[in-house]
Amino acid sequence: MGPMRQDAQPPGLADAFRAAFSAHPAGVAIVTAAGPGGPAGMTASSVISVSAEPPVLALSIARGTESGAALLAGESLAVHLLTTANRRLAELFARPGSHRFGFDMDWHTAPTGEPIIRGVGTVLRCKPLDRMPAGTGVVLAAQVLQVLDGGSLAPALVYQRRTYYALDAWSALPFRT
Numbered sequence: 001m002g003p004m005r006q007d008a009q010p011p012g013l014a015d016a017f018r019a020a021f022s023a024h025p026a027g028v029a030i031v032t033a034a035g036p037g038g039p040a041g042m043t044a045s046s047v048i049s050v051s052a053e054p055p056v057l058a059l060s061i062a063r064g065t066e067s068g069a070a071l072l073a074g075e076s077l078a079v080h081l082l083t084t085a086n087r088r089l090a091e092l093f094a095r096p097g098s099h100r101f102g103f104d105m106d107w108h109t110a111p112t113g114e115p116i117i118r119g120v121g122t123v124l125r126c127k128p129l130d131r132m133p134a135g136t137g138v139v140l141a142a143q144v145l146q147v148l149d150g151g152s153l154a155p156a157l158v159y160q161r162r163t164y165y166a167l168d169a170w171s172a173l174p175f176r177t
Helices: 013-023 066-073 084-094
Strands: 029-035 038-044 048-052 055-062 077-081 107-109 115-117 122-134 137-149 156-160 163-167
Touching: 029 055, 029 066, 029 084, 029 115, 038 055, 038 066, 038 084, 038 115, 055 066, 055 122, 066 137, 077 115, 084 156, 084 163
Parallel strands: none
Antiparallel strands: 029 038, 029 077, 048 055, 055 137, 077 122, 107 115, 122 137, 156 163
16 A cells, blocks of 8 residues: 555644644553664554454554664564553653663563563554555554553553543543433
8 A cells, every 4th residue: 555645734734633632642552573773662642453353453653763663664563551650661662762671671572572561551462464654654553463461450541731641440430311
């Protein structure tokens, strides 16, 4: 599939789009893969469930970064769904040029090659299926091969308006008809 056709956009549309999605909360994940120079990873708030049978997810990866290139070129990847206990990891993997896989971080290489971070909510081992260029990014669809439960009981980590939040039972609103 080739690049998506992009029409000229009205002035201010990109800013309005950013503002709209800044207000829309999203779950936070770290995506990792074995890169040519060692393990690579990035924080992502664009991970979505696409299908349960077979299990498929999708995410957006920015082009032009070393981490993004490694994730897009990898034969497999790991999607770490984060909890509030992982906020510092989310910040570390979101910061360009940060040293991400040091001795002070609890991680290992899976027998299948993916860097796996310990102490997160859930890890989804995936095989890339399709890559579709879209704007300044690439949408990557991947089939989930294995679900590894990290056993964390901490609330899910959510990102909204450039801030991290906890999503737990206390944040649930009662549904009224």
